[in-house]
Amino acid sequence: DAGITQSPRHKVTETGTPVTLRCHQTENHRYMYWYRQDPGHGLRLIHYSYGVKDTDKGEVSDGYSVSRSKTEDFLLTLESATSSQTSVYFCAGADYDEQYFGPGTRLTVT
Template sequence: DAGITQSPRHKVTETGTPVTLRCHQTENHRYMYWYRQDPGHGLRLIHYSYGVKDTDKGEVSDGYSVSRSKTEDFLLTLESATSSQTSVYFCAISANYGYTFGSGTRLTVV
């Protein structure tokens, strides 16, 4: 997938626990994004980064935080997971022609 790796691929966690999802890219792209995908809502932007330590909020950022300490890694953290955060999470990088997406992380909060 064009040098983007997401981990884990699947995770089940309990309500109230912290969870961190990782996105790793090998193409040195400046922009990286975290989206969530839910039935009936399509892909919605959570947070994005435009460089090391430079991040900004998207339209559904409440309950999420991100960090980017290296160009290649973009981490998404759910500080205290809730059932409403059960979703499929996609990381993406911005290339000249559009986005390249990772394979996704399916997160279930029980």
């Protein structure tokens, strides 16, 4: 099931550079989410979207921005990457309760 795909799957970038991660869905989910996963913290919500061009902040939104210009795509941008943003990033889609996750993007900021 490739309902939620993420690209790239792995990325290494340097401190201070902008980075954009892409999430693409084929299931017409109304809601989409970006999380980061770090040891000991579970999944923490960065930003989410409740419709095209409708987005809101999560609990760890500083240093991140998102855009959703069409239902299928939800982009996460790190405006100026820092080492503290080294993490695994997950995108998810949902209509009601269940969230469907992508395979993740491992980002390393050196």
